[in-house]
Amino acid sequence: MELVNHLNDRLLIAIPKKGRLYEKCSKILKDSDIYFKKNPRLDIALGTNLPIAIIFLRAADIPTFVNNGKCILGITGVDEVQECEQNDQISLAMDLNFGNCKLQVQIPENSETIHTVEDLIGKTIVTSFVNLTKQYFMKLENCTDVTQLKTKVLYVGGSVEASCALGVADGIVDLVESGETMRACGLKAIETLLSTSAHLIENEEKIKELSEDLQKLTKVIKSRIQGVLTAQKYVYCNYNAPQENLPALLKITPGRRAPTISKIDDEGWVAVSAMIERKRKGDIMDDLVSNGASDIMVFEISNCRV
Numbered sequence: 001m002e003l004v005n006h007l008n009d010r011l012l013i014a015i016p017k018k019g020r021l022y023e024k025c026s027k028i029l030k031d032s033d034i035y036f037k038k039n040p041r042l043d044i045a046l047g048t049n050l051p052i053a054i055i056f057l058r059a060a061d062i063p064t065f066v067n068n069g070k071c072i073l074g075i076t077g078v079d080e081v082q083e084c085e086q087n088d089q090i091s092l093a094m095d096l097n098f099g100n101c102k103l104q105v106q107i108p109e110n111s112e113t114i115h116t117v118e119d120l121i122g123k124t125i126v127t128s129f130v131n132l133t134k135q136y137f138m139k140l141e142n143c144t145d146v147t148q149l150k151t152k153v154l155y156v157g158g159s160v161e162a163s164c165a166l167g168v169a170d171g172i173v174d175l176v177e178s179g180e181t182m183r184a185c186g187l188k189a190i191e192t193l194l195s196t197s198a199h200l201i202e203n204e205e206k207i208k209e210l211s212e213d214l215q216k217l218t219k220v221i222k223s224r225i226q227g228v229l230t231a232q233k234y235v236y237c238n239y240n241a242p243q244e245n246l247p248a249l250l251k252i253t254p255g256r257r258a259p260t261i262s263k264i265d266d267e268g269w270v271a272v273s274a275m276i277e278r279k280r281k282g283d284i285m286d287d288l289v290s291n292g293a294s295d296i297m298v299f300e301i302s303n304c305r306v
């Protein structure tokens with residue numbers, strides 16, 4: 001109870017307490033220099049360097065808490081936001097580039113009677129995403145009222161993939177990342193309902209009602225997280241170059257705004273530094289070599305504000 005009394009005047013941020021998103025959420029907060037002290041028995045942790053409180057919830061419950069404004073910010077999958085019945089107050093503030101997977105219709109790969117989603121009409125589907133599944137089959141069946149739905153949609157909270165083998169379902173709707181779970185269960189995808197990833201979500205209306213200080217804090221937190229995402233996307237590239245080759249080399253490394261060019265103690269040579277896209281760094285380094293650059297080094301960026 002004591003902790004609850006410390007929540008006034010703090011910004012409440014909901015993150016998953018377990019599951020696929022937990023580790024990466026904790027890491028992104030740490031990398032953003034957002035620190036908190038958690039008692040393992042409690043699902044609320046107070047920030048140690050900022051006036052925040054981290055609320056640990058099931059990923060599926062986070063949209064509800066952000067939608068009703070109890071928590072101002074949250075991290076969860078887009079799938080959970082779309083599945084949540086009340087989500088009209090939620091905005092997707094930032095794609096965090098993890099938790100990438102697809103919500104798919106899966107059927108037994110050796111089924112003789114079911115080959116397409118149309119074949120599942122009137123059959124039984126097991127899923128943790130009852131609302132999205134019903135919405136999908138309502139469209140497929142061309143019905144406007146859920147009570148007219150011929151397809152039976154049953155909820156289970158986990159291990160959805162076991163339902164066909166157990167004879168409970170004719171098909172399932174579940175999340176797929178590598179596809180290994182479904183392959184191991186003898187299932188195959190026949191339709192994708194949604195591609196999802198973890199997002200920072202926010203309640204913009206509630207942010208407007210916060211004190212000026214907490215509104216500023218919301219911006220600071222978003223800017224810190226954005227800084228970590230940018231740092232993940234770029235690396236810092238440094239090289240030496242003959243001055244006359246600069247026009248060609250700067251086309252290869254134009255930098256985000258502009259590259260830094262410094263004099264070095266070698267007549268006719270300069271040093272160039274620029275942020276480059278991580279995923280292109282191999283090609284960029286090859287191109288720099290071909291265009292006369294030398295002493296090329298690439299450094300990690302742990303955080304940045306650009």
Ligand SMILES: Nc1ncnc2c1ncn2[C@@H]1O[C@H](COP(=O)(O)OP(=O)(O)OP(=O)(O)O)[C@@H](O)[C@H]1O
Pocket residue numbers: 016018019020021058059060076077078079080098099100101157158175176177178196197198
């Ligand atoms: N295989 C996966 N690969 C990547 N992201 C996933 C995967 N499975 C789930 N996710 C993402 O993580 C979110 C939480 O799923 P997860 O299965 O970890 O929940 P959970 O906390 O174990 O669930 P519950 O609280 O119902 O037991 C999903 O909504 C989705 O956005």
Ligand SMILES: O=P(O)(O)OC[C@H]1O[C@H](OP(=O)(O)OP(=O)(O)O)[C@H](O)[C@@H]1O
Pocket residue numbers: 020157158159160161174175176177178179180181182
């Ligand atoms: O395509 P893959 O990489 O194999 O991942 C897919 C699996 O991951 C999720 O379940 P999770 O392991 O989180 O547990 P759950 O079944 O309890 O939801 C999902 O429900 C699948 O079972």
